Amino acid sequence: MVASIPAPGQAHWSSKAAFVLAAVGSAVGLGNLWRFPAEAGANGGGAFVLIYIICVALIGAPLLLAETLIGRHGQRSTVASAALMARQSNASSAWASLAVVGMIANYLILTFYSVVAGWVLYFIWTSGSDVLRTMAAGQPFAGAYANLSVEQVRQQMPDLFSDPVKMSIAHFVFAATTTFVVARGVKGGIEVAATWLMPAFFVLLLGITIYAGISGDFSAAVAFLFTPDFARALEPQVLNSALGQAFFSLSLGGGAMIAYGAYASRDTNLGQTSGMISAADTGVAIIAGLAIFPIVFSVGLTPDAGPTLMFQTLPAAFHSMPAGALVALAFFVLALFAALTSSVSLLEISTAYFVERLRLSRGVVASLLGASFFLIGMVSVLSFNVWADHRPLAFLPGFENANWFDAFDGVTGRILLPLSGLITAVFIGWIADRKLVDDETGLQRSPLLPLWRFLIAWLCPIAVFLILLFGLFPQLIR
Numbered sequence: 001m002v003a004s005i006p007a008p009g010q011a012h013w014s015s016k017a018a019f020v021l022a023a024v025g026s027a028v029g030l031g032n033l034w035r036f037p038a039e040a041g042a043n044g045g046g047a048f049v050l051i052y053i054i055c056v057a058l059i060g061a062p063l064l065l066a067e068t069l070i071g072r073h074g075q076r077s078t079v080a081s082a083a084l085m086a087r088q089s090n091a092s093s094a095w096a097s098l099a100v101v102g103m104i105a106n107y108l109i110l111t112f113y114s115v116v117a118g119w120v121l122y123f124i125w126t127s128g129s130d131v132l133r134t135m136a137a138g139q140p141f142a143g144a145y146a147n148l149s150v151e152q153v154r155q156q157m158p159d160l161f162s163d164p165v166k167m168s169i170a171h172f173v174f175a176a177t178t179t180f181v182v183a184r185g186v187k188g189g190i191e192v193a194a195t196w197l198m199p200a201f202f203v204l205l206l207g208i209t210i211y212a213g214i215s216g217d218f219s220a221a222v223a224f225l226f227t228p229d230f231a232r233a234l235e236p237q238v239l240n241s242a243l244g245q246a247f248f249s250l251s252l253g254g255g256a257m258i259a260y261g262a263y264a265s266r267d268t269n270l271g272q273t274s275g276m277i278s279a280a281d282t283g284v285a286i287i288a289g290l291a292i293f294p295i296v297f298s299v300g301l302t303p304d305a306g307p308t309l310m311f312q313t314l315p316a317a318f319h320s321m322p323a324g325a326l327v328a329l330a331f332f333v334l335a336l337f338a339a340l341t342s343s344v345s346l347l348e349i350s351t352a353y354f355v356e357r358l359r360l361s362r363g364v365v366a367s368l369l370g371a372s373f374f375l376i377g378m379v380s381v382l383s384f385n386v387w388a389d390h391r392p393l394a395f396l397p398g399f400e401n402a403n404w405f406d407a408f409d410g411v412t413g414r415i416l417l418p419l420s421g422l423i424t425a426v427f428i429g430w431i432a433d434r435k436l437v438d439d440e441t442g443l444q445r446s447p448l449l450p451l452w453r454f455l456i457a458w459l460c461p462i463a464v465f466l467i468l469l470f471g472l473f474p475q476l477i478r
């Protein structure tokens, strides 16, 4: 029956490797380089890392399989794929709401993800001009921003925040690039971007990590990341942040993995690829931690600088490093590659949906969505300066101090993604036709199948329900 339904896109990745690279490209992004070290630093290092790995293995990887199999089975947009599976399981098509909630969440994530990626672009600009300056001065191995004091280096981020024009230009350039790649489609755009940028990303990241290992305080970083304080690991705040980070980092909940699964060929073993994608994403997060923390410790900075770690702490550290100017540029270029292969997956979801619904061309749909997410993202840009005092969701607990940017981040990460993940787990674990689901997993003859079934039907819904609860009522864990 499935084969007789024409798939609207008919597009496929050209190989299994291309699918894995694109999915890893979606998963690996600012979540690994910017959010993971910040969360690990703020939540006790080793305790967070331990819980994070457990969350990825027991909740993230099983959900990743659930999402990719919905997509591969349906071979259409996330909403249509979920609706098709519901129909074939004699269940209400209201179950497709999982994908609708996810699509809205990912569109909203894109609005502020592009703003943060814009900061990366800005730092490529400043560190790039710095490299040109050091080259012209005949000192290619100088530290970053050697003509500035450390205070001035740290001041770059607040200065950028107070300048809405610079921030909007950077946000615009990133939004336009994302739109261009998605408009070109799966093979011509997304796959080309992922197959070139991801390997380049890995090489650059390894280079920086080796450099950090040699010139930074590697043993302090290893001790920080891998010595868990078990009392801390059981704090609700740590559990909650680790679960949320697993969702964000593996691109779960929003349907990105349903969208990419839709282009996977029938002979791709999704059980196996889900394991590979989860392992690669986690490996990159840990390697990113091993690149960042040795540098932070070697110059005596604290690891808990939070979201400013990547844009304030690291540039200050590059300042006092030999060849810091080159390392800074390499690091921000790497972050840009990672951000771009993630942002295209965020835009792909709504693009595929409207192409299917409105029967318009990809280029038109992607451009309209691109223009609209750029405009909504302007609200986040302004929340750092002109509208810095606005507290749009002050009436919601946990959002009292949230500006517009925090509100977009909080509503999507703490509410919408877990909500859609919860519906996905219940749908796949309890509602969808068992045989149909099992046949898509590639685990039919493996002892992993009953384990996966248990995790998706029991552990995932319960754990995700808890994140959602704590996301909505943070006072419960205080």
Ligand code: PFF
Pocket (backbone or CB within 6 Å): 026, 027, 028, 029, 030, 031, 032, 106, 109, 248, 249, 250, 251, 252, 254, 255, 256, 257, 342, 343, 345, 346
């Ligand atoms: N996983 C991406 C990151 O770690 O940066 C962010 C992301 C991409 C989240 C795609 C959700 C998504 F659908």
